[in-house]
Amino acid sequence: MIDFSRIPKKFIPLSFLMLPQIVLGEKSDLNMPVGVTEVSKSIFDLHMLIMWICVWIGVVVFGIMFWSLWKYRKSKGAVPSKVDDHFWLEVSWTVAATLILVFMAIPSTTVMIKAYDDTEGDINILVTGYQWKWHYKYLEDNIDFFSNLSTSQEQIDNLVPKGEFYLMEVDEPLVIPINKRIRFLITGNDVIHSWWVPDFAVKQDAIPGFINTAWTNVPEPGIFRGACTELCGIRHAFMPVVVRAVEQEEYDAWVVEKIALAEEERLLTEKVWSEAELVERGQGVYQVNCVACHQANGKGVPPVFPALDGSEIVMNDKQRNIEILMEGVQGAAMQSFANQLSEVDLAAVITYTRKSWSNGQGGDDEIVVPKDIVEYKNKADL
């Protein structure tokens, strides 16, 4: 047994106070991240201030309560008092509570005004939530791309060991320069999503038909990881946000490279594709975009996600097959990929599904080339 009487009395309250400090210290994984921006730091300070006020109110109220329970217990022969009301006591604790709240409201309002600012940024980025990925469009440079989860389905299904950034990694992060005012214009394509980067203290709902704004100004380079925080369907947990903040020069170089890549991609549509090339490319597209629902073996999860393996449409109805990818399926989870994938990727992934599993033998063996997709688009425009 520990002899409590030998601990100097003054250390007892001290050690009690140290405990939350240790648990909730700045470097702790158990507290709100301090973040890197001015706003996130002031929000952290505000959070700590409010929390400590609550802790102290709790200590006082619970202290009095437990002391009363101990002191006035019936087993010690306590006799109940006859006093059951006291006007000025009621008034004074009402006033005290009000004053504490006013004291809390002042810094909260200041921080809120600082965080709330929808003026134009140095760089303006349109963030669109899709089921279940993010799309980023740089309004000044006309760059745009999707950002998909890059953790493999095998890791999620516990077939292989999980990586360090399990469910917090994407194929293509958002890239922003440091020390620039970045304004995010946030919207949703299908259902409501919410775009959150804890280190920036930015969380804003991505709502179809609305464009919300948020902003940040990141003072240091780094990789910052966030998540979707509004329930958006089956893959809600699988559409993380990753932002890479870089020096201005690196950012400029990235922009040039992205523009060149986009041009290259455009030229690919003109190219004559062989079946083998399409299948190879299509497999990659399938892994990123389709595997979550239709599964790696093409069996799907019927009835919610139909099987592609052995599907009559995939094997023998090329036109309907293209149509489904372009338009989605009304009333089902299948969405339109017309604006999400390039013509090449659409052709490649359709070809891949027509050639894979048992479909290669069982079907009409037709492939889809980028030109088919362009033709479909032209026809649809009429």
Add this chain to the structure above:
Amino acid sequence: MSTIVETHDDHGHHGPAKGLTRWLFTTNHKDIGTLYLWFSFLMLFIGGAMAMVIRAELFSPGLQIVQPEFFNQMTTNHGLIMVFGVIMPAFVGLANWMIPMQIGAPDMALPRLNNLSFWLLPMAFGILISTLFMPAGGPNFGWTFYAPLSTTYAPDTVTFFIFSVHVMGASSILGSINIITTILNMRAPGLTLMKMPLFVWSWLITAYLLIAVMPVLAGAVTMMLMDIHFGTSFFNAAGGGDPVLFQHIFWFFGHPEVYIMILPAFGIISHIVETFSRKPIFGYSSMVYALTSIAILSFVVWAHHMFTVGMPLAGELFFMYSTMLIAIPTGVKVFNWVATMFRGSISFETPMLFAIAFVALFTIGGFSGLMLAIVPADFQYHDTYFVVAHFHYVLVPGALFGIIAGVYYWIPKWTGYMYDETLGKLHFWLSFISVNLTFFPMHFVGLAGMPRRYPDYALQFADFNAFVSVGSFIFGVTQLLLLFIVIKAIRSGKKASGEVWEGTKEWGLEWTLESPPPYHSFTVQPEVK
């Protein structure tokens, strides 16, 4: 004339009918109260089993037990069942049992309506739960069913869900009408409003809240129905509609609903604290004013659930201030409970233990609620496990502990037998420890950044989630003990006196009746001085 009097006498002495018809056709407030309580107990285990599925899946990262599609159905139905199938019916059950006895009435004012409002409930939940067995699966869009996830993107079974919500709403409205009518018309002579027991007060206010907001919920689901089947676009942006409108309507219902789920517990706790402190409640009138203020404020705080939808600055600040104001009446209630204990003569029977835990743990939920009211900080808390921790603190050691405390407090009155005190204390300590093991770590996981409604999560959250899951399994199993204790108290036990607890006759009419009370409670109206 004399024949009429005789017939009346016969009527006055009849007991319950025999067999199943007693329960199907009963118009007796106690029988209906019992039905409500058993129904809610059954739902507790169904909703609890769903929570166990959720916690089993979240025990470690990766998908191992259920797929995300089913996981979402579990979170959604767990929420719906616990809110509409457990907490609310349990409070209505307690109201049915206790209100006529506390105001000195023979029964509820509208006994046939009472029967209807109960029997609507099994139908509503039968429909809801049956959707889980349909090919398209049950509702999977969260208990808050935000459009367009719940309209354009919902499974086909959403129509059953909508119908089920309509039926639940009808049941609540009918129940509330009955409660208000009973309280306003059937009080014993001398029992003025400002002398009414606090449980009756809390239910009077709750019933008004229900009548005010249940039609709003019905409106929301009707608009969903129109969007899904009749081509309207209330919530469909592509048709010129507004998905945020749904949230405004939902939370205009939803926030008063939050208080519907806690106010009756305030009433129960007040009675228990005064009984076991052997001292009348401190500041009775300020308790009544606090209840009223909370109810009124509940109509002007709804958008604090929506701080991240992109409201203008003025809107964000308004809802922050109005939400902070709620801390004042709530604080007053806590101070009054503590002041009742102060200089009392306190004993620690099971109901009191649950009541003390309620005061402490509900207050912790109140603190996290205050933190969530601070808009800029809410940008970080919103939709994380911090919110899950917050509302489970007010609903489990809050509302549910309030109900359990009420059951322990009144079950000797209902059955005529004392429950087993040793088992009761065991049940309390197991529940108290496991409820904190379950919900306290959720604060930290949430602050560290784990969003809610996730079937799978990043590796840094693994340890705490395993911990939370273990806590929840203990809590779940512990509630089977409550079932055992209740059954034991119905079948056997020490005979309970009319007063049950020491000195209660002085401050409650229900304690002047014998235990168990006669079938028609007060056949002669008591006089209150």
